[in-house]
Amino acid sequence: MAGLRPYLRLPWRSASRLRADLDEELRFYFDMRTRELVEQGMTDADARREAVREFGDVEYTKRYCLAEDAMSRREDRRTDLVAELRQDLMHSWRTFRRSPGFAVIALLTLALGIGANTAIFSVVNGLLLRDLPFGDPDRVVRVWGAHKDSGVDRSQISAGDFVDLRTRQRSFITLGAFSWGGGTYIGTGDPVPLAGARVDAGVFAALGVRPYLGRTFVVGEDSSGVNPTIVLGFNAWRRVFGGDSTIVGKAVNISGRSRTVIGVLPPTFFFPTMAEAEIFTPLDLTPVLRDVNRIRKFHNLGVIGRLRPGTTVAQAGAELKSIMAELERDFPESNSNMSVATVGMRDAVVGDTRPALLVLLGASLLVLLIACANVAGMLLSRAVSRRQELAVRAALGAGRARLVRQMMTESVVLALGGGAIGLAVAVWGTRALVASAGDRLPAASQVTVDATVLLTALAVSIASGVVFGLVPALAASRGIQLALKESGRGTSSGVSRHRMRTVLVTGQLALAVMLLVGAGLLVRSLVGLQKRDLGYSIESTLTFELMLAGDRYDSAAAQDQFFDALYTRLGALPGVVAVGGSGNIPMRGGAMASLAIDGRPQPEGRLPEVGYQPVSDNLFKAMGVPLKRGRTFGPQDHEKAPPVVILSESLARAFWPNGDPIGSRVRLGPNPNDPWMTVVGIVSDVRMGVDGESRPTAYVSARQDHWGGMAIVMRTTTDPMSMLPAVRREVRAIDATIPVADANSMKAVRTQGLTDRRLPMQLMAAFAVLALVLAAVGVYGVMAYSVAARTREIGVRVALGAQPRNVFGMVLRQGMGAAAAGLTLGLLGAAALGRVLTSLLYGVKPTDVLTFVGVAGVLLTVVLAACLVPARRAVRVDPLEALRSE
Amino acid sequence: MTKPPIDLLQGTVDVLILRTLAWEPMHGYGVSRFIRQRTEGVLAIESAALYQAMHRLERKKWIRAEWGLSENNRRAKYYSLTAEGRKQLRQEAATWRTYAEAVFKVLEPV
Numbered sequence: 001m002a003g004l005r006p007y008l009r010l011p012w013r014s015a016s017r018l019r020a021d022l023d024e025e026l027r028f029y030f031d032m033r034t035r036e037l038v039e040q041g042m043t044d045a046d047a048r049r050e051a052v053r054e055f056g057d058v059e060y061t062k063r064y065c066l067a068e069d070a071m072s073r074r075e076d077r078r079t080d081l082v083a084e085l086r087q088d089l090m091h092s093w094r095t096f097r098r099s100p101g102f103a104v105i106a107l108l109t110l111a112l113g114i115g116a117n118t119a120i121f122s123v124v125n126g127l128l129l130r131d132l133p134f135g136d137p138d139r140v141v142r143v144w145g146a147h148k149d150s151g152v153d154r155s156q157i158s159a160g161d162f163v164d165l166r167t168r169q170r171s172f173i174t175l176g177a178f179s180w181g182g183g184t185y186i187g188t189g190d191p192v193p194l195a196g197a198r199v200d201a202g203v204f205a206a207l208g209v210r211p212y213l214g215r216t217f218v219v220g221e222d223s224s225g226v227n228p229t230i231v232l233g234f235n236a237w238r239r240v241f242g243g244d245s246t247i248v249g250k251a252v253n254i255s256g257r258s259r260t261v262i263g264v265l266p267p268t269f270f271f272p273t274m275a276e277a278e279i280f281t282p283l284d285l286t287p288v289l290r291d292v293n294r295i296r297k298f299h300n301l302g303v304i305g306r307l308r309p310g311t312t313v314a315q316a317g318a319e320l321k322s323i324m325a326e327l328e329r330d331f332p333e334s335n336s337n338m339s340v341a342t343v344g345m346r347d348a349v350v351g352d353t354r355p356a357l358l359v360l361l362g363a364s365l366l367v368l369l370i371a372c373a374n375v376a377g378m379l380l381s382r383a384v385s386r387r388q389e390l391a392v393r394a395a396l397g398a399g400r401a402r403l404v405r406q407m408m409t410e411s412v413v414l415a416l417g418g419g420a421i422g423l424a425v426a427v428w429g430t431r432a433l434v435a436s437a438g439d440r441l442p443a444a445s446q447v448t449v450d451a452t453v454l455l456t457a458l459a460v461s462i463a464s465g466v467v468f469g470l471v472p473a474l475a476a477s478r479g480i481q482l483a484l485k486e487s488g489r490g491t492s493s494g495v496s497r498h499r500m501r502t503v504l505v506t507g508q509l510a511l512a513v514m515l516l517v518g519a520g521l522l523v524r525s526l527v528g529l530q531k532r533d534l535g536y537s538i539e540s541t542l543t544f545e546l547m548l549a550g551d552r553y554d555s556a557a558a559q560d561q562f563f564d565a566l567y568t569r570l571g572a573l574p575g576v577v578a579v580g581g582s583g584n585i586p587m588r589g590g591a592m593a594s595l596a597i598d599g600r601p602q603p604e605g606r607l608p609e610v611g612y613q614p615v616s617d618n619l620f621k622a623m624g625v626p627l628k629r630g631r632t633f634g635p636q637d638h639e640k641a642p643p644v645v646i647l648s649e650s651l652a653r654a655f656w657p658n659g660d661p662i663g664s665r666v667r668l669g670p671n672p673n674d675p676w677m678t679v680v681g682i683v684s685d686v687r688m689g690v691d692g693e694s695r696p697t698a699y700v701s702a703r704q705d706h707w708g709g710m711a712i713v714m715r716t717t718t719d720p721m722s723m724l725p726a727v728r729r730e731v732r733a734i735d736a737t738i739p740v741a742d743a744n745s746m747k748a749v750r751t752q753g754l755t756d757r758r759l760p761m762q763l764m765a766a767f768a769v770l771a772l773v774l775a776a777v778g779v780y781g782v783m784a785y786s787v788a789a790r791t792r793e794i795g796v797r798v799a800l801g802a803q804p805r806n807v808f809g810m811v812l813r814q815g816m817g818a819a820a821a822g823l824t825l826g827l828l829g830a831a832a833l834g835r836v837l838t839s840l841l842y843g844v845k846p847t848d849v850l851t852f853v854g855v856a857g858v859l860l861t862v863v864l865a866a867c868l869v870p871a872r873r874a875v876r877v878d879p880l881e882a883l884r885s886e
Numbered sequence: 887m888t889k890p891p892i893d894l895l896q897g898t899v900d901v902l903i904l905r906t907l908a909w910e911p912m913h914g915y916g917v918s919r920f921i922r923q924r925t926e927g928v929l930a931i932e933s934a935a936l937y938q939a940m941h942r943l944e945r946k947k948w949i950r951a952e953w954g955l956s957e958n959n960r961r962a963k964y965y966s967l968t969a970e971g972r973k974q975l976r977q978e979a980a981t982w983r984t985y986a987e988a989v990f991k992v993l994e995p996v
Contacts, residue, residue: 025914025963028956029933032915056934065941072945 018069022062030055084402088409095410102382103414106375109777110418112770113371114461115425116364120763122430122453124357127350129452133268134345135208136306141313142273142348143175143303143320146341153341157303159288160295161327161338165303166202168323171316172305176202178283179300180274183254184549184739185240192240193547193741194254196279197271204231204280206306207272213237214248214263221282229282230259234267236278254279255549256737272349273302296327296334297669304345317342355839356760362836363518363767366511368464370774373504373511376468377778379411380501381785383476390476404473411469412462419461423449426457436759475500498789501782506822508778512771513826513859518837519768520851522761525842529757532843535686536586537624538750542720543585544727544743547709556639556706562734563616563702563710569730571618575718580619581702581710583612586686587749588711595698597655598665598676610651611688611697612668614705620683622713630662630681633701643677643704650685651696668698689753713746720745760840772858775822776866783815783870794874795882804875811874815867816860823859827852899931899939901982904967904975907949911966913956914940940965948974 030051037047052058096103134140143165145155157165157177166175181198184191204216216231230252232241241247251258259281271277288294307316317340324339350357383390390403398406427449546566553559563581570579584590594607617633620626628649637644645666652661665676677700688695702710716723721744728740744752787794794807834846844851906912906920917940918933925931943949948971956962967975 021963024961026937028913028960028962029915029918029937031960032956033918033933036919054933056932058934061934061937064938068938068941068945075945 015070018066018073022065022069026058026062084405085409088406089413091406092410092413096414099382102378105777106378106414107418107421109371109374109774110415110461110464111421111425112774113368114415114419114422114457114464115429116422116767116770117361117368117460118422118426118449118453118457119429119433120357120361120364121456122426122449123433124361125450125452125456126448127353128346128357132272132346132349133266133270134272135210137208137345139307139309140207140272140345141172141305141307141316142343142345143305144341144343145299146339148337148339156299157301157340158294158296158299158334159285159301160331161324161335162301162303163285163289164327165320165323165340168326169316169319171308171311171319172206173308174202174205175303175305176200176204176206177285177301177303178203178274179302181281181283182277182547183279183281184547184737185279186253186256186737187240191737191739193739194236194240194279195274195276196281197274197277198283199280200283200285203304206304208306209265209269211263212266213245214261216263216265217280217282228257228259229262230254231263231265231280232261233265233271233278233280234269237264254281255547256551272304272345296331303340313342313344355836359518359836359840360760360763360767363515363764366515367767367771367774368460370508370511370771370778372464372468373508374774374778374781375411375414376472377501377504377781379407379469379472380475380504381781383407383472386476400477403477404470407473407476408466408469411473412465415461415465415468416458418464419457422461423454423457426453433759433763471500498782498786501785502818505775505778505782506818506825508771508775509819509822509859509863510825510829512768512775513823513855514830514833515764515768515771516855516858517827517830517834517851519761519764520855521834521837521841521844521846521848522764524848524851525840525844526754526757526761528843529692529754532687532692534586534692535625535684537715538746540716540718540720541622541746542714542716542723542727542743543711543746543749544724545709545711545741546581546731546738547741548738549708553708556703559706559708560638560703562738565734566712566731567616567618569734570712570714570727573723573726573730575716575723577715577717578618578622579712579714580622581616581712582619582623583614583702583707583711585711585713585746585749586688587746587753588689590688590697593668593698595651595655596667598667610668611648611695613697613699614702614707615646615699616702616710619713622715623686624715625686626684628682628684629660630679632681632683633699633703635703637701638703641704643675644680644701645677646681646683646699647679648685648697648699649682650694651698652682654696666698668700757840757842772862776862779815779818779863779866780869782818783811783867784873786814787811787870787874790874791877791882794877795879798877799879799883807874807877808871811871812864812867815863815871819860819863823856826859827856830855897978898929899935900943901975901978902929902931903936903939903943904948904971904978907965907967908972908975911952911954911964913954913962913964915962917965943971947971 030048033051033055034044034047037050038044042050055061131137132140143157144153145157145161146153147155156179159177162175162177169175176199178197178199182194182196184193199217201217201219201221209216211231212234214231217229221229232247237243237247241252244250247261248263249260251260253259265280271280288298291298305316307313320340320342324335328335328338393406394400394403430449548559548562553562567579567581570576591612592609593612595610596602596607615633617635620632630646632646633644645668647661655661656664661679661682664679666679667674667676683699685694686697687693688697714720714723714727724740724743727743731738731740797807797810830852831847837846902921903917906917906924909920912920914933914937918936921929921931921936940949940951944951944965947968949965950968951963951965953961954964
């Protein structure tokens with residue numbers, strides 16, 4: 001009987017009700033006592049006075065009793081709520097036990113929806129929401145060089161401009177500069193290449209980093225003549241130096257130079273916008289500041305600043321821009337059009353990943369919505385079979401609110417269960433995401449399932465429980481009055497419930513269509529990217545990088561000697577077709593230089609910028625880039641010989657539209673004292689970077705511009721990676737201190753490069769498939785239910801002579817109606833929302849007709865398949881049985 | 887308003903009410919009359935204290951209240967003992983008996 005008690009309890013009494021009850025209780029006492037005293041012979045008035053007198057303190061008693069009553073009312077409500085919750089939970093458990101199939105499907109559906117959301121959210125949380133591992137990170141700012149006319153705003157800054165910015169500005173506590181500068185650790189084993197940066201004393205101060213061991217650079221350490229020092233990143237310290245806790249003060253050999261370790265950075269630290277940097281050496285600006293040709297024309301510095309408290313990024317940006325404007329007036333020759341762009345560090349770090357992440361978060365939310373709609377649909381159907389149960393409970397005194405609460409408990413329990421499984425999915429998914437994004441995610445170490453993520457998953461679970469539970473609960477509780485009177489089938493509430501399910505399914509289909517379109521567009525642009533002709537061949541090609549380090553390579557002749565020996569030795573290996581070297585391989589971008597043409601008037605404003613690449617004699621052969629006219633470089637183009645240049649076809653076409661550039665003279669770079677270079681050949685175009693952007697390029701001979709390091713390209717007849725041991729052997733034979741870095745097949749480099757494009761595409765496709773399956777299950781559910789509910793109607797139709805194909809068609813028409821509505825809505829939605837994808841698309845418009853048509857085809861096919869089983873069931877309805885069963 | 891000096895008696899009043907209701911459910915007036923008659927006026931317990939105690943015991947769930955009809959057909963609030971209250975009565979009664987016996991042992995001449 002204990003289970004029934006809550007229904008039999010009196011309704012909650014209000015405070016005024018409590019007072020009235022108490023007054024009535026006491027009035028009864030006084031009336032009775034007065035009567036007793038009258039019976040003993042008192043007059044009426046005397047008796048009443050006496051009753052009140054002997055009672056004691058009436059007012060105090062009233063207050064005391066009311067306080068007690070109010071307290072017990074509160075306690076009752078609390079214990080009742082707890083008891084009811086327990087009751088609801090037990091009831092939910094029994095309900096799920098009775099229909100385990102429903103529970104399992106609902107749980108899995110929710111687990112997928114919540115899991116996908118949580119996984120994506122944990123990435124968003126780690127990259128976009130969590131603090132960067134810098135002291136007071138909102139005050140850390142990245143300053144980039146910008147060109148006012150071309151719109152370039154992620155370029156580097158010249159040393160002269162940096163020093164002037166630093167002295168004139170008032171917005172920053174510190175402004176620091178850094179440039180690329182790794183090195184090779186030469187210990188007892190193989191030399192280890194380490195990526196790194198040269199930083200001045202201001203950089204670590206601006207970042208607010210507390211070292212893990214030792215200290216970071218101080219002012220003055222960054223000038224030449226001081227004992228060379230080095231700061232190690234945590235990973236390099238652990239990996240290369242075995243986590244030696246006494247390393248501070250020891251000397252290490254980096255690229256042939258002995259440097260004293262002064263500190264180790266903490267494990268969470270990563271160098272912003274250059275996360276792979278592991279070693280940090282002092283940046284010495286003195287030589288550049290002394291060189292009149294480079295002081296303002298050599299743009300190689302990244303700048304990081306720490307804002308003064310109370311200064312905004314915008315204010316600081318405005319101040320730096322005005323300083324740049326002054327410099328533009330003072331140095332028109334070098335600084336015309338030069339400015340800066342100032343960006344908060346968080347935006348600088350995650351800038352490129354943000355749109356993809358937000359799109360994916362949106363997509364996973366759509367999946368969750370579809371999952372919720374599915375479970376809501378299942379609950380609606382179940383509510384029909386549970387109508388008797390609900391009616392009995394209503395008859396026993398459960399109010400509508402109480403029934404809704406019971407059913408909401410069920411859905412929240414379902415959602416929490418789904419959420420728990422979803423969390424497991426999310427932990428696994430987050431790990432997989434980070435692993436597949438690899439080192440391309442900045443600050444990937446920040447991505448973990450932490451308390452924020454757990455709380456969000458909990459909130460999402462409860463919210464989805466409420467979302468998918470409320471509508472079915474309200475619908476079911478509305479129908480109960482009718483339930484006891486009617487046998488259940490064909491009631492008006494049944495019809496409205498069915499309409500509600502159709503609306504749900506239509507919505508699901510629309511959402512699925514939007515996801516499908518998104519995935520389709522991403523797939524199309526990736527396929528387009530992969531198919532794009534790069535202008536060079538990536539088949540059977542090995543690439544690796546060599547950086548010459550040490551005093552003995554100071555002379556250009558020594559560098560030429562090393563590379564000549566290298567090409568000769570590698571070229572002699574069996575299976576090698578051709579080998580060459582280049583400043584960068586095109587996939588990794590390259591340098592830019594301004595172009596001036598002899599005999600033509602200087603254009604207004606800035607000189608045009610073109611790609612710039614020093615290459616070895618055989619590079620074009622090794623890359624498979626055909627020579628169109630003239631010749632390639634050879635040993636005759638040595639350092640003392642007249643400078644020569646080879647142009648890409650598009651460059652030649654752009655500047656010599658009607659003539660032959662061969663024999664013309666050009667100058668690359670801003671220094672007017674550099675000699676003119678004669679054009680000797682034209683090669684076909686090569687596309688740059690991962691996206692295959694076309695860029696007119698000028699190639700110079702590596703014998704005439706020495707970068708100290710080269711990216712080697714080696715075409716082979718066998719598996720390129722199998723050549724690697726031989727390559728290492730040959731390099732060691734020439735100089736054992738030079739490491740072979742970043743060795744990989746060109747194909748693999750390209751694949752890695754496409755990873756950042758492929759990952760959003762794969763996730764989007766996974767979400768879309770998930771959405772389609774869920775929507776198909778939804779369609780199947782609603783059609784199966786509809787056929788079951790219309791058995792008698794179908795029986796009548798068949799009895800009146802309807803043919804099987806009429807019945808079949810009737811069911812299909814109903815399903816395809818929902819499909820058409822969902823498709824239309826979804827395509828409209830996709831067309832409206834397509835803009836958010838623009839930044840992720842390459843060569844495909846957001847309203848790509850082919851994608852839209854394809855999605856429509858896929859969706860209609862799937863819906864048709866989902867309708868087939870219910871339609872065949874409808875055809876098999878036996879009219880006699882259908883009519884008799886009612 | 888001063889608080890009536892019932893604190894010392896509180897435990898006593900409680901156990902008397904529980905014992906009274908152990909006979910049968912009663913309204914407040916019935917409880918007060920029953921105790922008055924039983925103690926033959928020896929214990930001067932104000933009805934105020936009784937009502938306060940009944941509402942307190944109701945909160946403690948030792949007794950429960952329901953509206954019913956009185957012997958003269960008026961709406962009256964009837965109190966009855968709960969299972970919890972019955973258990974409490976047994977305990978309180980035992981305590982009282984032990985207490986009384988101890989006091990007697992001291993008072994009675996050997």
